[in-house]
Amino acid sequence: MARYIFVTGGVVSSLGKGLAGASLAALLQARGYSIRMKKLDPYLNVDPGTMGPDQHGEVFVTSDGAETDLDIGHYERFTGRPATSTDSISQGRIFSNIIAAERRGDFLGKTIQIVPHVTDAIKAFITSENSGFDFVMIEIGGTVGDIEAQPFYEAIRQLRQEMPYSDTLSIHLTLLPYIPTAGELKTKPTQHSVATLRSIGIQPNILLCRCDRAIPPEERRKLASFCSVAPSAVIEALDASNIYDVPMAYHREGLDAEVLRHFGITDAPAINLAPWLAVTDAIKNPRASITVGVVAKYPHKDAYKSLVEAIAHGGVANKAGVKIEWIDSQSLESGDLTALMGVDAIIVPGGFGQRGTEGKIAAIRYARESGKPFLGICLGMQLACIEAARHQIGLKAASSTEFGPTEAPIVAQMMEWMSDGQIEKRAENGDLGGTMRLGAFPAVLETGSLAHKIYGETTISERHRHRYEVNARYRRALEDVGLRFSGLSPDGLLPEIVERRESFFIAVQFHPELVSRPLSPHPLFAGLVEAALLGQSKAALAA
Template sequence: MQNHNTRYIFVTGGVLSSLGKGITSSSIATLLKHSGFEVSILKIDPYINLDPGTMSPLEHGEVFVTQDGAETDLDIGHYERFLNKSLEKKNNFTTGQIYLSVIEKERRGEYLGKTIQIVPHIVDEIKHRIKSVGEGSDFLVVELGGTVGDMEGMPYLEAMREMKHELGNERVLSIHVTLVPYIKTAEELKTKPTQHSVQELRRIGISPQIIVARSEKPLSKELKRKIALSCDVADDSVIVAEDAKSIYQVPLNFLQEDILTPIARNLSLPPLKPNMQEWDLLVKKIISPTKSVKIGFVGKYLSLKESYKSLTEALIHAGANLDAKVEIEWIDSENLTSNSSILQDLDGILIPGGFGERGVEGKILAIQYAREHNIPFLGICLGMQLSIIEFARNVLGIKEATSSEFDSKTSYPFIYMIEDFIDQEGQKQIRTHTSPLGGTMRLGEYECNLKENSLLQKAYNNQKTIKERHRHRYEANPKYRSMLEEKGLIISGESNGLIEAIELANHPWFVAVQFHPEFTSRLQNPNPVILEFVKQSLKKC
C-alpha cells in the first residue's frame, strides 16, 4: 500500500526504563508490515551524546552499525531483525544531534537573528526530522527513549503533542508502555504506577489511546477494566505484554491480544489481518526445537551480554532456521588458560569482535584449540585478526607476532592500523569516521569478493561478491600474506586489496571474517556465514 499521508505511532515508556519499548515498537511495526503496509521506524535517544560510538559497552550495551556507516542505538538492530530491512542513520537521532543542528543553523543566520528557544526552534527541528523519516511510508513507528517525566525527554513529548494537534487524531497515535508490578508479599498486581505514569503524560497534554501493560503475570479482565477506566482508554486498548519465552513471540502475543483492532479504529483504518504463518513457524522452532548444539562464545564483556546482542540474536536466527536450539557456553577469555578442559565438550567455537588487549591471550588459546582439534570455528573482526596472529605464532613459528593495537612498537605487526587505504589505481576506498578519542574507524557496508570454491563462498550460496558491514580500526597486514598462504592459510575474501576473510586448507570448517555478519542477520533471513557455522557445528554433535 502507498499512502502519502504517513501515520505516526509514538511509543513512550513509564515507571522505569528497560520495559521493552524497543521490542514493543518492533512488534507493532512487524504486524503492520505483514498487513501489507510500508513501515519505517525511528528511535529517539534523549542523551546529549551525538551517538553511542564512544560510549562504553558497560554504559550503553552494543553499538549497532547501519549500512551507511552510522553508529546507533542497539534498538535499531532489533528494528532491522524484526522488519527484515536495512535502516539508515536517519532512523536514530539524539538530543546532541538536534541541538548541534539548531546551533549550526543559528551560526549560519538561518533564524534571522531571533532568540533561539526550545519552543519553537528545538521542537520544530524534532518535528522536521520525524516527518522526514516518515516520508514514503504508510506508517512511522517512533520510539522515545527514556521514561515519561525525564527532564531531557520533555521537548520530544511537546513535539508529539504538537504533531497530533497539527495532523489530527487519524494520523497520530500514542501508545504508552508501562509496568504493572507483582508484589509477592501481597500476591497482587498493582496498577498505581501505570495510573501515575499516564497522569504525567496527560498533565502535559498527551492522552495515550493504547496502554501496553508489562507484567510477569497475566492480568484479569477486572484489572484490565480498572486500568482502562483510570487511564481513560477503551476496554480493548489495554494490551497485556506478559514476559515471553522469546522476543520474537511478542508480535504473536500482541496479535492474540488483538492490538490491531484499537490501532485500526483510532487511525480510521479497515480491519488489519497480518499474515504471520512463516513467523509463527520460526517462533515455534525457537521455543521447541528438535535438536541442540553447544557453541563456545569466548569474549570479555560477559558481565553485560547486551554488548553482543546482535551476535546472540544471529545465533537464534540460525537455530530457528535449522530447527535447533543454540546453547551458548559463555567463556570469559580472561580466565581461559592452557587448561582447555572447558573447550572439550563444545560443538563449535566463536570469537566475536572487540577492542583492546584485555582477554586476548585467552581468545588465542581458544583459536589454537579449535584449529588443532578440528572444531568448527568462526572468528569475527578481532576474532579474524587473532586467528592470523595465532597462525603466525604457532604455525609460522613467529612467537612475537601481534597487532600494533597491543604493541605499537612490535617488529611483527601482522595486524596494523591504516588511516586511509589507497588502492592500486590511487583511489581512496575506505569510508572512515574520525573518533574524538583519536584514530579512524572503518564503518558501514562494503563489497567483499569471495574466492572461488572457498568455504565462505559456499556459505554465501556461491556468490562472487557480497556486502557486509564493518566497525574496526585495524586491518590484516598484506605484507605477510604470501608467508601465511604458503603454510595453508587461505585468503577467501578481499576488498580492494584488503584481507576480508580467511580459512584453513586442512580443517573441516575454520572461517574468520573482518566484517560483522551479525549486523545483517534477521529472523526470516539469517546471515549465511553464521547459518553455515551453526550447521557445521550441528554435524559435530
Template sequence: MKTKFIFVTGGVLSSLGKGLAAASIGALLKARGLKVTIQKLDPYINVDPGTMNPFQHGEVYVTDDGAETDLDLGHYERYLDQPMGQINNFTSGRIYHSVITKERRGDYLGGTVQVIPHVTDEIKDAIKSVAQNGEDVAIIEIGGTVGDIEGLPFLEAIRQLRGELGKENVLYIHLTLVPYIKAAGELKTKPTQHSVKELRSIGIQADIILCRSEVDLDQDIKSKIALFCNVDRDAVFTAKDVKSIYEVPMAFYEEGIDQKIAIMLKLPAKNPNLQKWEDIVLRLHNPGPKVNIAIVGKYVDLKESYKSLHESLVHAGLENQREVVLRYVNSDGITPENVADQLAGLQGVLVPGGFGSRGVEGKILTIRYARENKIPFFGICLGMQCAVIEYARNVLGLDLANSQEFDPVTPHPVIYLIKEWFDFRNNVLQKRCEKSEKGGTMRLGAYPCVIKPDTRAFEAYQTDHIMERHRHRYEFNKEYASRLEEHGMVFSGQSPDECLVEIIELKDHPWFLGCQFHPEFKSNPMHAHPLFREFVRASSLTGKAG
C-alpha cells in the same frame, strides 16, 4: 493516504521492551500489507553511541550507510526485514549539534535560541524526515522513561505534532509495568496510573496502554486501568513475558493490538499474513537437538553487548532445527592452564569483535585450542584478527606477531593501521594499502567483498560478490599473506581491488573461518546469515570438546 505516526513511550522503569514492542507492532502492520518504517529517539547527549562503553549502553548497531546506532535498530531490521539508516536514530546530542551549528551560521537571524521552539522544531523535522517515501505508518520510539528530565523536549515535540498532523494521524502508545506481588497474590495497577498521570501532566493522553506483566491481565484489571487512565476499555493490552522475543508479534496479535491500531488510525482493513511468524514460533517450540556454543569476549557481563550475535545464533539454530545453547566466557580469565576447562563440553567457539587490548591474549589462547582440537571456530572483526595473530605466532613461528593496536612497535605487525580510503558509496573507491604512521579512519557501514570459489565462504554465500557491514580501524597486513598461504591459510574474501582481506579460513579443519566485517548485523529470524547458519551446522556435526 497520509503517513500515520505512532509514538511509543515508556514508564515506571527502563528495560520494559519498548524497542521490541515497537518492532512487533511494525511487523504486524507490515503483515497487513502496509509500508512501515521505525525511528528511535534517544535522550542522551552523545551524538551517537559509537563512543559509549558497551557495559553502559550495550551493543552499537551499524547500518549500511555507516550510522552507529542504538541496538533497538537491530530489532527493527530483524522484525521488519528491511534496512534502517541515519534517519532512523536521532539523539539529543545530534539534535543539539544541529541547532548549535545553525545558530553559529546565523540561521536564526540573531534570535534567542531556546528549547521551544528551536530544539522541538528540530526534533519534529527529524521525526518527519523518516517518512518521506510514501510510508503508510511511521513508528517513533521515545527512549528513556517518562519523567526523565532529558526526555522532556522529545515528549513536547510529539505533543505538538498531534496538533500539526491532525488527531486522525497520530497515536500514542504507552508501555508500562503492572507488577505481580507474589506475597499478596495480586497485580498492582498503581505504577501504571502514576506513569500515565506523569504523561498527561505534559499534555499527552495515551490512546493505548501496553501492560508488561509476568501474568495475563484479566478483564477486571484492564477495566480498572482504562477507568483510571482515561482510555477505551478495549485499548488496554497485556504485554506478557514470553520465552522468546520472537513470540511477541504473535502474542500481540492474539491480544488484538494491531486491530485496535487499525481502527483508531483508520488503516485499511486487511487481515495480516502471519505465516512466517507462525512458522518461527512453531520452530521455537520444537527446536531439535542442542548444540553448545561459546561466545568468548570481554563484555560478557552484559549480554546486551553481544545482542545481535546472540540473535544471529538463534536464527541459525532455527534454520538448522537446533537449540543453540550459549555459554558466555570472559576472555580476561582464560589462561594456558584453564583454557581446556573453560571450553569443555562445547561444540563451537565464536570470538567476537571489540576494541582495546584487554582480554586479547585469552582470545588468542581460545583460538589456538579450537584450531588444534578441531572445534568449529568463527571469528568476527577482532576475532578474525586474533586468528591471524595466533596462526602467525604458532604456525609461522613469529612469536612476537601482533596487531599495532596492541603493540605499536611489534616487529611483525600482521594487523596494522592503513591510510585513509574513500567511501565507495560516494563513487570514489580509492583505498590505500600503505601503513599509516598515525591517524587512520574507521571503516563504517557496508563495503563490497569478492569471494573466492571452492571455499567455505563461497559454500555459505553461494555467490562471489557480497556486501557486509564494518566497524573497525585496523586491517590485515598483506605483506604476510604469502607466508600464511604457504602454511595453509586461505584468503577467501577480499575487497574488489584486493587491497583489504575480508575473510580467512583453514582447509584442514572441520570449520574455521574469520571475517573482518560484522555479519550479525544482516541476520534475521526469517533469513539466518549464511556464515552463522554454516557455523551452527558445522558445530552440530562435531563431538563435544574436552
C-alpha cells in the same frame, strides 16, 4: 499520507519499547502495510559510537555507516527493512546541528531556544522522508519524566496537536509489578506514569502493560478508567519464552486490531503470520541441540545483542536448539581450556582494546588444533591471524598496533581506504567518534573456497565497524601455514575473510550478525550450526 505511532515508556527502563514497537511493525507488515521506524535518543552523545558496551550495549551499524542504538537492530530483524542514518537521532546530534547552524549565522541573530528551535528540529526529523509509508513509528528512549527527554515529548505534543487526531496514535509501555505479599498486580505505577505523560500534554491511546501473569478484569477496568483509555486498549504484554513469540502474543491480545480501530481502518487485509509461526516452531520443537561457546570480554550481554540473535537464527535455519555458553576470555589466560571442551562450536566476537585478547587467542588455537567449528568476527579475525603468526610461523612478537608498538604488526591501523569511489582518510590521533570504517562494503570471494560455498556467490556486501586491518604484507606467510585469504576488498588490498580448508574454520573482518534475520538467517551462522551438528553426529558414530 503516513499515519504516526508514538511509543513511550514509563515506570522503569528496559521494559522493551524497541521490541514492542518492532513486534507491532511486524504485525502491520503481515497485513500488507509498509512501515518505517525511527528512534529518538535523549542522551547528549552525538551517537553511541564512543559509549562503552558495558553501559550502553552494542552499537548497531547501518548499511550507510551510522552508529545507532541497539533498538535499530530490533527494527531491522523484525521488519527486514534496512535502517539508515535518517532513522535514528540523539539529542546530542540535534544540539550539535543547531549550534553549528548558529555559528554559521543561519539564525540571523536570533536567540536559540529549546522551543521552538530544538523542538522544530525534532519535528522535522520525525516527519522527513516518510512518503510511501503507510505508518511511521517513533520510539523515544528512556522513560517519561526523564529531564533530558523533555524536548522530545514537547515535540510530540506539538505534532499531535498540529496533525488530525486520526493520523496519530500514542502507545505507552509500562510495568505492572506483582507484589507477592499482597498477592496482586499493582496498577498504581502505571497510573502515575500515565499521569506524568498527561501532565506533559500527551494522552495515551493504548497501554502496553508488561506483566508476568494475566491482568485480572478488575485491574484492567481500573487501568482503563484511571488512565482514560478504552478497556480494549489495555493490552497485556506477558513475558514470552523467546522474543519471536511477541508478535503473535500481541496479535492474540488484539494490539494490531486496536491500532487499526483507532485509525478508522475497517478494510485491513487479513494477517499472514505463517512465516513467524515457522520461526517459533523451529525454536520450540528443535530436532537436535548444540552448545556454542562465545569467548567474550564484556559481561553485559546486550554488548552482543545482534550476535545472540544471529546464533538463534542459525538454529532456526537448521531446526536446532542452540544454547550459548558464555566464556570469559580472561578466564582462559591461565591455560585452563576446560570450558572450550564442552561446546560444539566456538565464536570469538569483536571488541576493542587488549584486555582478554590472550584468552581469545588461546581459544582460536584450540579451535584450530581440535578442528572444532570456529567463527571469528572482526577482532576475532585479526586475532586468528596473530595466532597463526605466533604459533605456526614463529613470530612470537606478532600483535596489533591497537595494543601498542610491535615488531610484527600483523594488524595495523588503517590510514585510508576506498568508500563509494572516494578515498577516506583518518589521522592517527584524530577523533574517535565516527572515524572507523563504517557501513556496508563489498568483498570478492575466492571461487571454491569455504566462504564461496557458504554464501553461494562470489561477490558479497557486509557491514563493517573497525579501524584496524590485517596487514596484507603478511598474507603470503600466513597462507603458507594454511590460513587462506578467501575474501578481499574489490581492489585486492584489504583482507575480508580468512579460512582453513581442513575444518569449518572461518573468520571475517565485518559483522555478519548485523544483517541476520529470523526470516532469513545469515549463512555464516547457519553454516556454523550445521557444522556443529555434523561434528556432533560424527562424534556419536565414533562412540
